[in-house]
Amino acid sequence: MQQFSSREKYMVSNTLNCWPIMLQGHSVLIDLQNETSVAGIIDIADGHMTCELIHAVFIDRNGGQHPFDHFMVRNRMIRQIHIPAHLDAEQELRKAMERGVLRRTRVETKKGKRTFKQKRADIRHKETLQMISQQKKEQKET
Structure with missing residues (x-):
């Protein structure tokens, strides 16, 4: 597993910045802010969503395709x-939660209690999972 800074760990654990890390090794399409796209296999991703793609194809605004062996996408350029x-x-x-991508090391206080931030992060993760399962059920019904 990669070594992340404390800020990256927080971003991965509490935001959607975990997706590029979880999609490492998978082929994805990334839409960029300047109305272009890049498709490729995510090789390396960090906690700030900066992605390095291999076997990438850059698709410009006119639909032209330009192949690259390596392509780096900065976090602020990612739209979707x-x-x-x-x-x-x-x-x-x-x-990802089981294998440790989203696992946070528990910081024990003197009494062994969890902090408010840790409790809130767990609640948000559970809410996200419930929302996804509800959307799945709605899609199956239609």
């Missing part, structure tokens, strides 16, 4: 990351 259709978002989040 398309999650591959064959992946189940809820299941991927659960796996």
Whole structure:
């Protein structure tokens, strides 16, 4: 597993910055802020969402395709990351939490209690998973 700074750990654990890390090794399409896109396999991603793609194809505004062996996307340039259709978002989040991508080391206080931030982060993760499962149920019903 990669070594993250404390700020990156916080961002990965509490925001959607975890997705590029979880999608390492998968082929993705990333829409950029300047109306262009890049498709490729995420090789390296950090806690700030900076991604390095291999076997990438840059798609310009006119639809022209330009192949690259390596392509780096800065976090502020990302508009949207398309999650591959064959992946189940809820299941991927659960796996990531189990294997440690989203796992936070528990900071024990003198009494062994968790901090308010830790409790709130756990609640937000559970709410996100519930929202995803509700959306799945709604899609199955329609």
